[in-house]
Amino acid sequence: xxxxxxxxxxxxxVAGSLTAxxxxxAGCSGRSLGTTDDVDVATRTxxxxxxxxxxxxxxxxxxxxxxxxxxxxxxxAFDTAGPEQPTEPVxxxxxxxxxxxxxxxxxxKGYEADWFRFRLGIPRSYDxxxxxxxxxxxxxxxxxxxxxxxxxxxxDLVVHAPEVHSDGTITVAGxxxxxxxxxxxxxYCRFEVHVSRPGLLGRSVTATDAKMFxxxxxxxxxxxxxx
Numbered sequence: 683x684x685x686x687x688x689x690x691x692x693x694x695x696v697a698g699s700l701t702a703x704x705x706x707x708a709g710c711s712g713r714s715l716g717t718t719d720d721v722d723v724a725t726r727t728x729x730x731x732x733x734x735x736x737x738x739x740x741x742x743x744x745x746x747x748x749x750x751x752x753x754x755x756x757x758x759a760f761d762t763a764g765p766e767q768p769t770e771p772v773x774x775x776x777x778x779x780x781x782x783x784x785x786x787x788x789x790x791k792g793y794e795a796d797w798f799r800f801r802l803g804i805p806r807s808y809d810x811x812x813x814x815x816x817x818x819x820x821x822x823x824x825x826x827x828x829x830x831x832x833x834x835x836x837x838d839l840v841v842h843a844p845e846v847h848s849d850g851t852i853t854v855a856g857x858x859x860x861x862x863x864x865x866x867x868x869x870y871c872r873f874e875v876h877v878s879r880p881g882l883l884g885r886s887v888t889a890t891d892a893k894m895f896x897x898x899x900x901x902x903x904x905x906x907x908x909x
Contacts, residue, residue, distance in 0.1 A: 718876075718886040718887065718888060719885070719886070719887050719888075720887070720888050720889070720890075721736050721737035721738075721750070721887045721888070721889050722736070722737055722738040722739065723735065723736045723737075723738055723889050723890070723891040724736070724738035725891050725893055727893070727895070729899075730756055730757050730758060730899070730900055730901075731754055731755065731756040731757075732754060732755045732871050732893055732895060733752060733753075733754045734752060734753045734754070734873055734889070734891050735748075735749050735751075735752045736749055736750055736751065736752070736875075736887075736889035737749060737750065737887075737889070740787055740789075740790065748787035748790075749785065749786070749787055749790060750781065750782070750785070750786060750790045750793050750877060750887065750889075751779070751780050751781035751782060751785045751786065751793065751795070751875070751877065752778075752780055752785055753777075753778065753779050753780070753798070753800075753873040753875060753889075754776075754777075754778040754780075755775060755776070755777055755778075755800065755802070755871050755873070755895075756775065756776040756778070757773065757774070757775050757869070757895065757897075757900060758773075758774045758900065758901075759771060759772070759773050759774075759865065759897070759900045759901065759902050759903060759906065760772045760774060760903065761903035761904070761905070761906065768863070769863045769903065769904075769905035769906060770859075770863075771859075771860060771863060771864075771865055771902075771903060771906040772857050772858070772859050773857065773858040773859075773860075773865055773869075773897070774855070774856070774857045774858075775802060775855070775856055775857065775858070776853060776854070776855045777800045777841060777853060777854040777855075777856075778851060778852070778853050779795060779798040779800075779843070779851070779852050779853075779873070779875060780850070780851040780852075781793055781794060781795040781849050781850070781875070781877050782794060782795075782849030782850065782877075783849050783850050783851075786849075792879045792880070792881075793849065793877045793878065793879045793887075794846070794847055794848055794849045794877060794878060794879070794880070795843075795846040795847070795848060795849065795852070795875060795876070795877050796846060796847060796876040796877060796878050796886070797842070797843055797844050797845065797846055797875070797876050798842075798843050798846065798852070798873065798874065798875040798876070799840065799841070799842045799843075799873070799874045799875075800840070800841045800842075800854070800871075800872070800873050801838050801839070801840050801841075801870070801871070801872040801873075801892075802816075802838065802839045802841075802858075802869060802870065802871060803833065803836035803837065803838040803839070803869070803870035803871075803872075804836060804837050804858075804866045804868075804869060804870070805835065805836060805866060805867075805868065806832065806835050806836055806837060807835075808864075808866040808867075808909050809837045811864075811909055812860050812861060812862045812864045812866075812909050813860060813861035813862070814837070814858050814859070814860050814861075814866065815858065815859045815860075815861070816828075816830045816839040816856065816857075816858055817856050817857050817858075817859070818839075818841060818854060818855075818856035819855050819856055819857075825843060825845065826841060826842070826843055826854060827840075827841075827842040827843075827844060828840065828841050828842070829842075836870055838870070839856075839858075841854050841856075863905060863906060863907055864906070864907045864908060864909040865897055865902070865906060865907075865908055865909070866897060866908070866909060867896070867897055867898060867908045867909065868894050868895065868896060868897060869894070869895045869897060870892065870894060870895075871892065871893050871894070871895050872890070872891070872892035872893075873889075873890065873891065873892075874888070874889070874890040875888065875889050875890070876888045877889075
């Protein structure tokens with residue numbers, strides 16, 4: 683199902699609950715033959731959420747309406763077991779890529795996302811011991827590509843939207859489910875985005891950054907341990 687891009691603010695996203703995947707894709711606009719630049723990223727953690735704003739120089743005052751856009755990963759831990767049942771922890775995530783619209787400041791209007799990619803990785807040492815299955819909702823959404831495999835010393839879930847060509851917000855929800863009562867102590871979190879401003883004087887930019895998230899900072903259910 684294709685819907686209109688959301689224009690919720692970043693603070694509404696941080697406060698929002700886990701939702702199923704929502705995606706907004708529009709027709710491809712004309713692109714200029716201008717240059718593609720890498721822009722700097724301001725990275726911060728707000729409770730259970732990692733936030734990336736870009737370009738960093740435009741968002742130093744932490745204003746929701748500055749810059750080109752932002753990306754975010756929100757994490758939560760649950761126990762899905764019923765009363766008097768063994769602990770069954772789940773680590774949920776919500777990925778958010780917002781470009782233009784309410785997130786754009788003066789001088790940054792008109793940008794659209796071309797593509798984006800999120801990467802969530804767990805240490806291979808944890809996976810060898812406890813194992814972790816990954817799910818994305820819904821897992822057969824045609825415009826989202828997902829892979830789950832080993833990369834160096836990690837096992838990574840990669841969520842890729844290769845053809846966006848729209849402004850607004852795209853969110854993807856999913857979960858990790860371990861084969862034991864233990865969750866990984868750390869989660870490798872990375873995002874990449876390519877955005878363009880159409881027209882003869884258009885411009886394309888890329889933004890990327892990565893951060894290790896400390897799972898122990900989450901509100902963990904009773905009986906859940908960390909490996």
